[in-house]
Amino acid sequence: MLFLTRIVALLVAVTAFFGCRATHAQNGPVRVASGVQYESMGRWDVDKLNQILSVDTPAFAGIAVAYTPARNAVRLYRVTYPSVIPEQGNRPTVASGLLAVPDTTGTAFPMVSYQHGTVYGKQEVPSFPDQSPETQLMIAQFAGQGYLVIGADYFGLGSSPESEGYMVKGSHQQATYDMVLASRAVLDDLKLSASKLFLSGWSQGGFVTLAMLEKLEGIGMPVTAAATASAPADVFVALNGFLNFPRKIDASWVGTLFILSAFSFETYYGIPGLARSVLNDAYCETSRKAYAREPIDPASIPTDLRRLVRANYFDPHYFANSAYGRLVAETQAYRWVLRTPVRTFYGETDEAIRTELGQLPMTYQLALGNDRVKAVSTGPTTHRGTFAKAVPQWKDWFDTE
Numbered sequence: 001m002l003f004l005t006r007i008v009a010l011l012v013a014v015t016a017f018f019g020c021r022a023t024h025a026q027n028g029p030v031r032v033a034s035g036v037q038y039e040s041m042g043r044w045d046v047d048k049l050n051q052i053l054s055v056d057t058p059a060f061a062g063i064a065v066a067y068t069p070a071r072n073a074v075r076l077y078r079v080t081y082p083s084v085i086p087e088q089g090n091r092p093t094v095a096s097g098l099l100a101v102p103d104t105t106g107t108a109f110p111m112v113s114y115q116h117g118t119v120y121g122k123q124e125v126p127s128f129p130d131q132s133p134e135t136q137l138m139i140a141q142f143a144g145q146g147y148l149v150i151g152a153d154y155f156g157l158g159s160s161p162e163s164e165g166y167m168v169k170g171s172h173q174q175a176t177y178d179m180v181l182a183s184r185a186v187l188d189d190l191k192l193s194a195s196k197l198f199l200s201g202w203s204q205g206g207f208v209t210l211a212m213l214e215k216l217e218g219i220g221m222p223v224t225a226a227a228t229a230s231a232p233a234d235v236f237v238a239l240n241g242f243l244n245f246p247r248k249i250d251a252s253w254v255g256t257l258f259i260l261s262a263f264s265f266e267t268y269y270g271i272p273g274l275a276r277s278v279l280n281d282a283y284c285e286t287s288r289k290a291y292a293r294e295p296i297d298p299a300s301i302p303t304d305l306r307r308l309v310r311a312n313y314f315d316p317h318y319f320a321n322s323a324y325g326r327l328v329a330e331t332q333a334y335r336w337v338l339r340t341p342v343r344t345f346y347g348e349t350d351e352a353i354r355t356e357l358g359q360l361p362m363t364y365q366l367a368l369g370n371d372r373v374k375a376v377s378t379g380p381t382t383h384r385g386t387f388a389k390a391v392p393q394w395k396d397w398f399d400t401e
């Protein structure tokens with residue numbers, strides 16, 4: 001009888017030990033190394049993940065894509081971590097992001113760092129996945145098949161107290177790098193680890209992915225492979241095209257790119273009046289409110305760039321030599337000798353990214369004699385459609401690396 005009692009006690013102890021990994025962080029934030037903390041956002045079961053793949057994503061992207069069904073549920077955590085703003089003398093700040101963990105057996109999983117696209121709501125980001133359809137797809141397609149998924153919210157978004165740093169390269173690099181470190185600290189606390197690191201991102205997040213890769217290669221952090229969709233790898237090329245060589249299919253929302261970048265550059269690079277020098281007076285205050293995520297009527301921002309942007313900027317020479325244009329010209333993420341295998345996916349009818357811009361990183365690297373970058377067409381797809389079709393191809397490729 002005593003022997004039986006000891007066996008039962010041992011089983012209870014073992015159950016408690018292994019059960020703690022699944023329930024840890026359920027009762028409020030848990031603080032781990034170097035000021036990092038995390039809190040549970042619950043668990044998405046297989047049915048929810050497969051609904052994202054079969055119903056929600058097609059509704060978001062406007063295109064039907066065959067995704068591999070989820071095999072396991074996923075546990076979601078919001079991570080808050082310390083970082084610094086490089087453009088402001090490494091001023092300390094706090095950032096947030098997502099960690100999605102497969103709810104399955106095993107202790108080591110491959111990790112995908114996903115960099116999100118341009119958003120209009122402060123919480124339409126990875127750490128608020130219910131508000132982020134693109135993040136939902138990544139969780140369902142990757143975490144639902146045994147990958148860890150992480151995603152930084154970028155400075156100014158999610159739980160960050162900062163103003164948004166839209167296309168501010170150094171800050172994007174810092175936020176994403178520190179998110180990798182923070183997620184590893186959380187995984188240590190959960191008694192888990194990442195076996196490989198992959199990078200991926202869509203739209204703005206495609207640029208951020210390449211910028212992040214540049215930083216990680218520079219410090220010697222191994223990356224197994226990186227993939228993008230609709231990436232504006234050279235922002236000067238993208239904005240010049242909208243100003244001086246508009247297409248009939250150009251998106252009605254491209255003015256937002258000028259608004260967010262002008263105010264972000266003014267704020268992060270410390271150039272008072274920069275946004276007002278770019279935007280016509282009639283729309284400066286409404287644009288400032290849009291940047292600050294204050295309530296506005298979206299119809300109050302013109303879709304015609306010639307109404308929104310000052311006339312001087314339609315002169316390529318003026319644009320190139322302006323304070324704004326010089327900062328834009330520095331906002332590129334492909335002009336170094338890449339060591340990591342990269343695939344850049346582009347859509348042939350993408351309303352935001354021209355085919356040639358989607359191919360630009362490959363073209364540049366080939367001009368060096370470097371064949372590590374491959375541009376891949378998703379066919380006649382829109383901006384969202386390109387993302388929707390690229391994700392399962394990212395997964396197929398990462399599975400083989």
